[in-house]
Amino acid sequence: MPVEAIKYVTKVDLSKSGDEQPQVHNRWHPDVPFTETIKPGEVVKAECLDWTGNQIGNNDSADDLRHVDLTRIHYLSGPYNVEGAEPGDALVVEIKDVQPLERQPWGYSGVFHKTNGGGFLDRFYEQCAKAIFDFNGIHATSRHIPHVKFTGLVHPGIMGTAPSAEVLKEWNTREKSLVDEIQSQHDTPVAQLPKTDGANCGSATGKLKDLIAKEGARTIPGRPEHGGNCDIKNLSRGSKCYFPVYVKGAKFSIGDLHFSQGDGEISFCGAIEMAGVVTLSFSIIKDGIKKMALKSPLFMPGDVQNHYGPSRFLTFEGFSVDEKGKQLHLCATTAYRQACIRVIEYLRRFGYNDYQIYIFLSCAPIEGHLAGVVDVPNACTTLGLPMDVFDFDVSPEAEIQKRDMGNCAFVSGYDHPVHFDFDSIREQK
């Protein structure tokens, strides 16, 4: 009885841009043609491009990051037609494995320029920075952030079923309302509305292609109805996930693979981004949306995750008083930003610069918790740093010994500061 290797439903080409590959797509739309039909119970593999579709190189400059085209991103494998799935069902997806490609054993994490992507701390760190990570089996290390090694909690940043026409309309309407309402108060985009530029509509052609490009929802945000770019680090190997089905066949897509990510993925391109391969299987719960009261995806993680003892997390507290000293009202987002800043101030004492720490926080398996969200006016969050990923002692009572920490990759010819003095922006009392 010859046994064959597991079947691939998608293969990608690492030498071509994502634009040129019709087995992937980068817009959410009910009419993107499916690429393969998969039976319930069947185990399959799907290769995925890195989120930029090969725009970023393994080198020591952030020039490629600076000029990345953000309309040409999130090339997702699929959509897949799951036999028997119908609107109203729940699609059960088992992520049997996620691995880097053997032929490309590296990935990258980066800080995007404030005017081209930005990130959680872009008000302090406006410039680009990049770190290349080498994948040696389960471990990642970077020549740009030395003295750190961690095991990948590998996961897809994006998974989702296709929206129905109705769901798609709701997305576009509500996001446009936000833009109409508050964009004028912001200096970076508050949402990404549909845009034909850069649309990869899979194998659609002609009018269908134009329609998808015109209406298709952008892939940047996760969305409650189907998951999408939820960037949940624990949605890793062995996870069993439940998605609402809105269209016949479910039209499930997956991509934006991460070798590792910290809670928050704070630098935007913050995970260790990579091309890779997922092993998947599907099953269907008929009428599952109603049976399970399933308005948003839910999941149970797998039973293997990076496993540190609780006492090995050096934990920073962040509250909703912003970096200028202004009091906000129960804003967990602000609170988490403060916790991130606290870590930067803490770790830089060991010799890292702020951009290195910013990237580290984005991609290492740090834990971000909501602690208290009801004690007016302060939300409290915590950020747990797994001390075991460093090859030296970073605990509070460690002797400080400045090491040569090198640098991350910057844009060629940069001369911008690499530290931010948070004390300088505190409001005068």
Add this chain to the structure above:
Amino acid sequence: MPVEAIKYVTKVDLSKSGDEQPQVHNRWHPDVPFTETIKPGEVVKAECLDWTGNQIGNNDSADDLRHVDLTRIHYLSGPYNVEGAEPGDALVVEIKDVQPLERQPWGYSGVFHKTNGGGFLDRFYEQCAKAIFDFNGIHATSRHIPHVKFTGLVHPGIMGTAPSAEVLKEWNTREKSLVDEIQSQHDTPVAQLPKTDGANCGSATGKLKDLIAKEGARTIPGRPEHGGNCDIKNLSRGSKCYFPVYVKGAKFSIGDLHFSQGDGEISFCGAIEMAGVVTLSFSIIKDGIKKMALKSPLFMPGDVQNHYGPSRFLTFEGFSVDEKGKQLHLCATTAYRQACIRVIEYLRRFGYNDYQIYIFLSCAPIEGHLAGVVDVPNACTTLGLPMDVFDFDVSPEAEIQKRDMGNCAFVSGYDHPVHFDFDSIREQK
């Protein structure tokens, strides 16, 4: 060599109100007189009142909750004078143990009335509800929320060093600014400014007492400078914490003990509140604020916590689209509220009513994570439910079998609804 039991630095009286006990206090102020002097390295025990100072009874009515006086809360044990601590130092606190009092083996968790405390979901659940939990060794169970049993991740909700006059002034100023700015847009208080009513100023008398009552910061919020009411569930037994010192002797206070709490403590009085006893020791890092870049407390948890495998967390996703379908901009607070609502819709299928689930989410050891905070416009959060705390199968593929789940305690003669129809408030498209 006779060995003595560990020395108590504070004892409390469960038969008197917190007002009448001068060994505790409920305002943050540099001049609250210290109650005891403790040497570095000494191990001591301190009893603590429950946060309401004995206002809540072990009974089947929420009448006491309805009428609780929120100016008379958070009776903290201390402040303690730690020998040798000076402004600029870091105070290291080891929480050697936290236990309920043997003489009062129960606690409570409650939903506060919208007009008297409120909570994370008070826009849907305006009424009071209460659940009494019995402590049987490490386990808590409640006659008001059956089929649930969990181990306490016991912790103090509040710990902090005293503010200096300068720090206190900053708190009062910035919180007043918030009130001035946004209170008019809210129908519940956005902050609690100093108030003489209900102030317990410890052993202060005369003018000092009046001064503390007038200026002393309220204890409801945690604050970045010293921790305070941070409600971090993992700050439990065995934790080693680092606090900035602002006044001579540090004047450390502790209280608001929780037998168990979920991330977010969403129903406000959401932990299982209890009187109890903490075992503590202190040490000092001279000039620690500067050495450690210590602007907010940080800590390492202990090595014993409720320990469930990762695959035993049924995990719900929440995004920053609110319950009406309105898109918000990267608001993690809104996102977490949605995850809470998803759980209510999910668990009520087993027979619990919404108030029971609301309390459950507040006090059981659930995990709330920030997943993605940069993918405009949606923040994504997750809420992990440890399935092992139920004595029946709550996994997605469990057969639904409605059980008689009884009820939590309500205000006498209540006739308000116990379910909220979230679909009814979705905006019409």
Add this chain to the structure above:
Amino acid sequence: MPVEAIKYVTKVDLSKSGDEQPQVHNRWHPDVPFTETIKPGEVVKAECLDWTGNQIGNNDSADDLRHVDLTRIHYLSGPYNVEGAEPGDALVVEIKDVQPLERQPWGYSGVFHKTNGGGFLDRFYEQCAKAIFDFNGIHATSRHIPHVKFTGLVHPGIMGTAPSAEVLKEWNTREKSLVDEIQSQHDTPVAQLPKTDGANCGSATGKLKDLIAKEGARTIPGRPEHGGNCDIKNLSRGSKCYFPVYVKGAKFSIGDLHFSQGDGEISFCGAIEMAGVVTLSFSIIKDGIKKMALKSPLFMPGDVQNHYGPSRFLTFEGFSVDEKGKQLHLCATTAYRQACIRVIEYLRRFGYNDYQIYIFLSCAPIEGHLAGVVDVPNACTTLGLPMDVFDFDVSPEAEIQKRDMGNCAFVSGYDHPVHFDFDSIREQK
């Protein structure tokens, strides 16, 4: 509704010897009178003496250990009559908590003299040694083994139901057969047969007392039929255990409390022995022996244990080639002894003497696994050392820096060696 503290079913006296306390007993016999009746579902507390019944003091000499009377040990609380339990049932015991007594916050661990108790390594370490541990909340530290601090995985060393007359007869018969068969080849006792000396028969008097003293099984060994002195460190707080019932009322007894123990409890009195209090409840599975095929106790541990990440265990391998270089056949016991020796050789480089390490291995939460038991002729075992219990780096690549490690307590006026040269006994080739 006044709520009372949990009821005590046994109290012990720390100022009297175990002999004088009739609420405890130290022989297994169906006719030991029960001390209390407990209803299924009732939660109760029971105090327990330390295993020697107050023979050992908190001091810096091992003289008391040297002369301990081993017929006067294992004073067990109970037996308890569980209402409704009958032969053939399974008794379900929930260990709700185990704590040291507040009035005696210390315990001890010791190496017993080869001629009075001995231990796993008594062929190398014949002398007595003692270490006193102070209990500070959940942590234990010892002035006799510095630089070590760990959290107690507190548990009863002994729990069991009473044997029926038939079961008792089987025990006495088979153990006597062993003595008859192999005692002559050993220089220490291979089993402890019934002996009237030192028997505490609880409240039995007259002829019954004499009968129990004469026939009652000794408590040193665990036994498959009922558990007994199984010394399983993970049978700790929150465990749910299932015992066969052989007599009406089950007659459950408990004692020999340990603050902490390593797998193997290698130095015999190797756990941190203590007096303490357990919180318990019982239930009954009718006809459970048959229903569950229950020939020996089984259990599910609680959900809070000392929790170290897997990578924090420095793991030593031991094979069934003995210390002289002699090959044994699949002997896991020999293999584990070798792993213990490897740790002694490893840790002594940091300045500890062999007796300190021997005690440490006995009482710290080390993990002893059977790895391979079929690869003739070598059984392989592993011994995992949790590195986080040391306050200095003990990893293989740590710089060796000899510390002043003081000493454990020895017999007064000792002058025996404290290191054993294992190379000296290798057989010449």
Add this chain to the structure above:
Amino acid sequence: MPVEAIKYVTKVDLSKSGDEQPQVHNRWHPDVPFTETIKPGEVVKAECLDWTGNQIGNNDSADDLRHVDLTRIHYLSGPYNVEGAEPGDALVVEIKDVQPLERQPWGYSGVFHKTNGGGFLDRFYEQCAKAIFDFNGIHATSRHIPHVKFTGLVHPGIMGTAPSAEVLKEWNTREKSLVDEIQSQHDTPVAQLPKTDGANCGSATGKLKDLIAKEGARTIPGRPEHGGNCDIKNLSRGSKCYFPVYVKGAKFSIGDLHFSQGDGEISFCGAIEMAGVVTLSFSIIKDGIKKMALKSPLFMPGDVQNHYGPSRFLTFEGFSVDEKGKQLHLCATTAYRQACIRVIEYLRRFGYNDYQIYIFLSCAPIEGHLAGVVDVPNACTTLGLPMDVFDFDVSPEAEIQKRDMGNCAFVSGYDHPVHFDFDSIREQK
């Protein structure tokens, strides 16, 4: 900067027998020629044959198992010459990953015939049985043992440095002594002495080949001096191991890959045996044997292992009273055998037959601990069954519902019993 895939130092051929492949070897000898030179710090991949060198097929018969040639096993990849390693050094090996081969996504576990390999329970189960496991990403399932799915704790069963001539002589001498001494009392081999039949001496030819075949130590047992076939399930991905070096270049070999194994690997071919690929790197600690007191290998596991909460282990106790009721003296091996028998009696109630359970215990990630080894005359061991690997409830209070559990693969035309009545062999009293 083109980045290449990680370099392979060994490739294997799945279509040829292990005999025909000179890049592997199956004897331990200082003079086996090395196959590759690897620099310290270099990361490499090595493919490995399954332990039988392709003797076993993916089919539903155990005929191949019955007739497996046990002189032709344990084809190890290597030996590798680690640049700079010299006798006296410690070789540090990082196991960066272990994976099945993409081209062969299955493995097998088997009970060997009593007269051809045997196993831990061969006195009860003399016949052959086999189960094929399919590898779907990180999960294994078997058509021969239904309702079970678990994540692989993938590891090499064998790793070791080459012995020096002196060490080799010691091995051969001591094992021969054992044979001389006790073989006559056993009906299965107590050790495997050197044998030219079936020897694969790597690329050695002529007289060297003959010498190695004649003197080379067999690979069945692990040995304290170098590890070898230690079958430690936790020596998995991410482990960092330290081996004594006895010959120039260390001559490190690796093989016998296991997708999963339970502690004890009780059925001999008990792990899920597979061909696969390891990712490795090496470093050297000069003079490490002396510096580290390194007589046997030691290691720190990786930080990702199958992770179940402690309360999810149904734990069986085993004591050193054998299955006939005979008392043994502190024999942990006997004790563990009893725990295995208890599980068989327990699990067969759900419909599995004894051979299925025997295989299950061998290959699923069960935990075998030494609990107490000093309480004469009983050693106590525990066997923890992770309940989460079953897709139905196996807890003690589960309702028993016999399922159709199918069968494992047996020898063609078998008609032997599949249950053993342990009560039938109890000695009559």
